[in-house]
Amino acid sequence: MAASWQEYIDKRKQELQAVILAHYYQPGEIQELADFVGDSFQLARQAARTEARVIVFCGVSFMAESAKILNPEKMVILPEIQAGCPMADMVGAAALEELKSQHPGAAVVCYVNSSAQVKAASDICCTSANAVQVVTSIPKEQEIIFVPDRNLGAYVCEQTGRRMILWEGFCPVHDRITAADIEEQRRLHPGAPVVVHPECRPEVIRLADAVRSTAGILDYVRQSSLSEFIIGTEEGFLYSLQKNCPDKRFYVPQGHLQCQEMKMTSLEKLAWAMRELKHQVEVEENIRIKAQVTLERMLSIT
Ligand code: 13P
Numbered sequence: 001m002a003a004s005w006q007e008y009i010d011k012r013k014q015e016l017q018a019v020i021l022a023h024y025y026q027p028g029e030i031q032e033l034a035d036f037v038g039d040s041f042q043l044a045r046q047a048a049r050t051e052a053r054v055i056v057f058c059g060v061s062f063m064a065e066s067a068k069i070l071n072p073e074k075m076v077i078l079p080e081i082q083a084g085c086p087m088a089d090m091v092g093a094a095a096l097e098e099l100k101s102q103h104p105g106a107a108v109v110c111y112v113n114s115s116a117q118v119k120a121a122s123d124i125c126c127t128s129a130n131a132v133q134v135v136t137s138i139p140k141e142q143e144i145i146f147v148p149d150r151n152l153g154a155y156v157c158e159q160t161g162r163r164m165i166l167w168e169g170f171c172p173v174h175d176r177i178t179a180a181d182i183e184e185q186r187r188l189h190p191g192a193p194v195v196v197h198p199e200c201r202p203e204v205i206r207l208a209d210a211v212r213s214t215a216g217i218l219d220y221v222r223q224s225s226l227s228e229f230i231i232g233t234e235e236g237f238l239y240s241l242q243k244n245c246p247d248k249r250f251y252v253p254q255g256h257l258q259c260q261e262m263k264m265t266s267l268e269k270l271a272w273a274m275r276e277l278k279h280q281v282e283v284e285e286n287i288r289i290k291a292q293v294t295l296e297r298m299l300s301i302t
């Protein structure tokens with residue numbers, strides 16, 4: 001059955017001159033047939049560069065929206081319209097405007113995990129792969145508002161020595177990992193380095209040997225001569241880690257580190273989406289133009 005879905009998806013991809021982009025947290029079967037698998041930054045770059053006529057985005061809505069913002073003339077399809085990001089939903093444009101009015105002159109840095117409206121109300125975007133670089137690019141004397149991830153924001157403050165006004169958002173998956181979980185894994189796997197995503201809590205980050213974006217974790221593991229790793233991120237990423245490094249072993253801190261939204265895509269849904277050309281992502285043009293500036297500023301410096 002799965003083989004026939006794959007054949008149909010491949011055939012339809014040729015007909016549509018489409019490219020399939022997938023995030024590392026997507027189900028393994030989706031990663032297998034994607035043209036490109038990456039973290040948020042790599043996918044934004046890929047979306048900015050693609051010559052395909054149709055972009056099929058296997059991820060969550062802010063990712064597909066970013067692809068549309070960068071490619072207004074292309075059709076962008078998100079197979080599961082319900083797949084959102086709870087962290088992105090923690091900040092709205094009206095509340096951000098209110099905060100901005102209390103800090104006139106502040107630069108607003110928005111994590112890519114945010115709506116098109118929030119991007120439009122921000123000055124520059126960042127991902128977990130380039131947040132330190134983006135914040136460093138802002139003049140030292142300028143105040144900074146960072147939305148919506150308080151954990152990534154705190155990590156960037158620590159790395160750059162900058163003080164920022166942090167929004168109180170968080171990723172419900174990464175924020176679930178506790179310092180006790182990490183200590184328990186260290187006890188179970190002595191000698192295995194701890195590599196965590198910067199969406200983790202500060203006390204978890206303090207215990208880590210390395211803090212990396214999703215693609216950065218993969219690079220770290222590939223380059224290491226060690227054979228066992230404790231990984232602090234969404235557990236679906238283990239599929240890619242294991243595929244790329246079959247001789248190495250990976251441990252996640254605890255069960256239930258799964259992003260449900262990322263797991264809403266299935267082969268069947270993808271095939272349906274490509275047949276019906278649904279769901280097409282649209283962004284209101286006046287919002288899109290402003291959000292494009294915010295995204296392109298990031299892409300131009302990283
Ligand atoms: P990256 O893809 O930037 O590592 O972020 C992880 C994430 O939570 C995506 O939603």
Ligand code: SF4
Binds near residue numbers: 084234259
């Ligand atoms: Fe959002 Fe966290 Fe899921 Fe990423 S893993 S999409 S940040 S809820």
